[in-house]
Each structure stands twice: as C-alpha cells, then as structure tokens.
Amino acid sequence: MSDALINGLAGAGGGIIAQLITYPLQTVNTRQQTERDLKKERRKLGTFEQMYQVAKQEGWGRLYGGLMPSLAGTAASQGVYYYFYQIFRKKAEIAALERRKKGMGDGTVGMFSSLMVAALSGCINVLLTNPIWVVVTRMQTHSKISKKSELDMAAPDDAILAAVEPPPYGTGHVIQEVYNEAGFWGFWKGVFPTLIMVSNPSIQFMLYETMLKKLNKRRALKGKSAPTALEIFLLGALAKLGATVVTYPLLVVKARLQAKQATTGDKRHHYKGTSDAILKMIHYEGLYGFYKGMSTKIVQSVLAAAVLFMVKEELVRGARSLLAGDGVDASRSKPP
Template sequence: MSDALINGLAGAGGGIIAQLITYPLQTVNTRQQTERDPKKERKKIGTLEQMYQVVKQEGWERLYGGLAPSLVGTAASQGVYYYFYQIFRNKAEATALERKRNGFGDGSVGMLSSLVVAAMAGCVNVLLTNPIWVVVTRMQTHTKKSQPNCTGLLSPEDVIPSAVEPPPFGTSLAIQEVYGEGGVLGFWRGVLPTLIMVSNPSIQFMLYETLLKKLKKRRVSSNKGNSNVTAFEIFLLGAMAKLGATVVTYPLLVVKSRLQAKQIVADKRHQYRGTLDAIVKMIRYEGCYGFYKGMSTKIVQSVLAAAVLFMVKEELVKGSRWLLASDPVKLKQR
C-alpha cells in the first residue's frame, strides 16, 4: 500500500470522526452565516441557545440535517485531499533533495512549497466534491417553516401551516431543489469562493507543518535523537493551525454559504447572481459585520474538528505503517 493511499484513508477516517463530533455546531454555524432576517439578527442569541431553539422547534434530527451526505463528503474530501497532498508533497521533497545535490538549499521543503502543495491538493478536492457540499448546505439551512418544490422557488401553496408536519427534506429533495434552480451547474454554486478558500487549508497545513517541524527539532535536541510527538501535541498543533487559517479566510466562507443556500427570490437584496454580486450586496445592506456572522461558533467547531482530525489521522497512519512494516521495531526507531 502506497504512502499516499495510507494518508488518504487515514484522513478520511479522521474526517468522519471529527464530523460526527462537531456536526451540530456546523449546522448552527451555517444557519448563522445565511441568516438574513433583521429581527432574528437583533436578538443575537448564543450558539447553545440557538441549538436549543432548533431542538425545541424542529426536533433533534434538524441538528443533524444533511449528516449522511456530509459524512460522504467528508470521507471523499479528506481522502482526496490527503491522497493528492501526499503525492504532491513527495514530489516536492524529491525536488528539494535534487536541488540539494545540485548545491541549492538544505533538502527540506520550505514554507512556500508547502503552501503550493496544499493549494494544489485543495483545488483538486474542491472541483471534485463541491456538489456534495452544495447539497449539505441546503439540508443544514432547511427549516420546517417552508416546503421546497423542485424548482427551488417558494409559491403560496408551498407555505405549510404550523399544525401540519412537512414531508422529510432528504438528500433527494435537496438535489432536486438545487437542480431546479440552476441545473447541473447549480451543483458548482460557490465554487469560486471555495477555490479561493483553498487558502484556508493551505495556510492551515503550512502552519501545521512548520510548527510540527520546529517541535520535532526541539525534541531531537533535548531527547537525544528521539523526535516522537504525542497525540495530544498533534491535537494542539492542529488546533493552533486551524485557528490562524479560520480567522484569515472566514469572510469567504460566509459568501460561499450564501451562494449555496436557497435563494430568497422575494427580496432582491438577498438574491445573489454570483460571488461579486454577493459581496457587493452584503457590503451595501449588511456592512462588514455580515462577513463575520457566526465566526465564534465556526472557530470552536473548526478548531475542534481540525484538532481531532489531525490527531486521529496521525494515529491511523502510525498504526497502518506498523501493521504493514516487516519489522515493527525498526519502524519505531524511525
């Protein structure tokens, strides 16, 4: 089994576990990002209170709306990302060693190269998995107040009386809604800000690799050549890296969610034709605050998810290599 495949499968496993733990926070955060009701915005309720309201008004299952396609998307995204990341990383390391043999550099992959590697893997991941996340966003933002039709628009007969329970809004209905609004291309709504958002994991991995390298060097100098890093240390490094990346790129995440959520056709202020149109309208009608809605929730969710993902992924990689190694003792000494 190749090292790229090991990392891909481990990333998928870590991503699924992280998603299961933090999914209710992700659902609430997506709703905060796409909230355009001024009355609700003025209340400024906290994350826990909003979770309580969702459970009280719509039931526990709404906190996990879109969980099934989200798990598929997470497994696919993390698997694709880590697989191609490792392939590009191996090529970058080989290039660095070749440059060293030619008298250039020290043979290590620099920060800029790490950034480029992460960006390339991220672009491949976005182009392949964006349709899944469009469907997930629709399911997370769907409420029981209205019933969508296959055209993706709301008509008078779509309004559901409070005493009547609407039909379950599952994956198939979400797919029909997206297709009804924009056809096949509708599944790639928000792909431009998402591609720009590649800078998020790029910054995250650049910070993570840099911090990990420094920690290992310090460990080698202080522990007589032993560079082992504990799972808890990986957890902390992953959290620190994700925190820095999230703060920098959060406004793009809000724009992406707005584009992928159901469009409000009755209010032209909140009907977006594209990325630039969404940015202009958000600045005009909501100000800079609109780009940071739900940021505190996102920081908690993404930092926790990234920390869990890195920790689980590294442990899975170690376990896989140990099982595949012919001599576990030698592997432990590496």
C-alpha cells in the same frame, strides 16, 4: 499499500470522526452564516442558545440535518485532499533534494513549496466535491417550521397548517431541487469563493508543518520520541485557528450562494453570483455580515481540525506498524 493511500484513508477516517463530534456546531454555524435578517436591533442568539432553539422547535434530529451526505463529503474531501497532498509533497521533496545536489537549498521543502502543495491539493478537492457541499448546505439550512414572520401574516387556521411539518427533505429531494433551479452547473454554486478558500488549508497546513517541524527538532534534542497525540491535537487546533480567522468572510459568501435563494422578490436576499453577493452584503449588512457566526465556526473548526490531525496521525502510525508487523511475521513464517 502506498504511503499516499495510507494518508488518504487515515485522513478520511479522521475527518469522519471529527465530523460526528462537531456536526451540531456546523449546522448552527451554517444557519448563522446564511441568516439574512437585516434588523440589527434584534438580539442575536448565542451558539448554544440557538442549538437549544433548533432542538426545541424542530427536534434534535435537525441538528444532524444532512449528516449522511456530509459524512460522505468529509470522507471524500479528506481522502482526496490527503491523497493528492502526499503525492505533491513527495514530488516537492524530490525536487528539494535535486536542488541540494546542485548546491541550492538544504534539501528540505520550504514554506512556499508547502503552500503550493496544499493549494493544488485543495483545488482538486474543491472541484471534485463541491456538489456534495451544495447539498449539505441546503439540508443544514432547511427548517421544518415556517418563519415566524410568515406565521404572523397568516390567518389562525392557515398558521396551524403552515406549522405542520413539510414532506421529508432528503438528499434526493435536494438534488432535484438544485437541478430544477440551475441545472447541472447549480451543483457548483459557490465554487469560486471556495477555490479562493483553498488558502485556508494551505495556511493551516503551512502553520501545522512549521510548528510540527520545530516540535520534532526540540524533542529530538531532548532524546524523546515522536510527538504525542495531545501535542498533535494542540498543533492542529492552533493551525486551524489562524487559518479560520483569515478566511472566514469567504466561507460566509460561499454558504450564502449554496443555500436556497429567496423567492420573495426581495433583491437584497437574492444573489446572482460571488461579486453580487459581496456587494449586497456590504451595502445592506456592512462588514459585520461577513463575520456572522464566526465564534461558532472557530470552536467547531478548531475542535474538528484538532481531532482530525490527532486521529489521522494515530491511524497512519497504526497502519504503518501493522504493515511492518505483517512483514515481520511473514518473514518469520518462512522455513529456513
């Protein structure tokens, strides 16, 4: 089994576990990002208050709305990303060794090369998996109950009918809805800000590998073995924290574009594209609009990244040990 495939499968496994642990936070965060209430005087609910409200009004299951396509998307995204990352990383390492032979550099992959490797891997990942995340965003922001404003406008009998749970909003329904709205290319809504957002994992992995390299050198000087799972967990958390703070506004724009567009005729809530969304958000919501739900996202993404890195490293280490062990056992079973 190739090292790229091992890392790809380990990344997928780590991503799934991290997703299962942090998914309710992700659902709440997506709703916060796509909230288009322009009344600033309205008190904003905290993360856990909103989780409780969703569970109370719509059921605990809504906190896991879109979980299955999200797990598929996470496995695909992490698998694709780590697979291509390992391939491009290997090429960068070979190129660095070639430069050292020519008297240029010390033979290690520099920060810029690491950034480019992560960016290329991220672009391929975005182009291949964006349709999955459009479906996930729709399912996370779908509410089983109508908005309070709509109920207030309705007659008493109509309000009772409006509060009745609508038909199931499954993956197939969402796919059909997106296709009816915008055709085939509707599944690539938000792809432009998402492509720009490849800088997030690029920054994340650049910070992670830089810190990991320093940690390995420090442990080597002290005669210690490879970093522990806890150390990997903390490095992953710090790396993701730095990347999230820088790129969060793009994440909000992407969520707005991928969520179901308002059909009430209010142009403030309907976005024609990335630039239109940015301009309308600046005009009607100010800079605050680009940072809605950021505290929730920091908690969710940092925790998810930390778990991902920890689980991935352990899976890679376990897979390599297993393969090496099989090799040893096989050699021992051979007759002299």
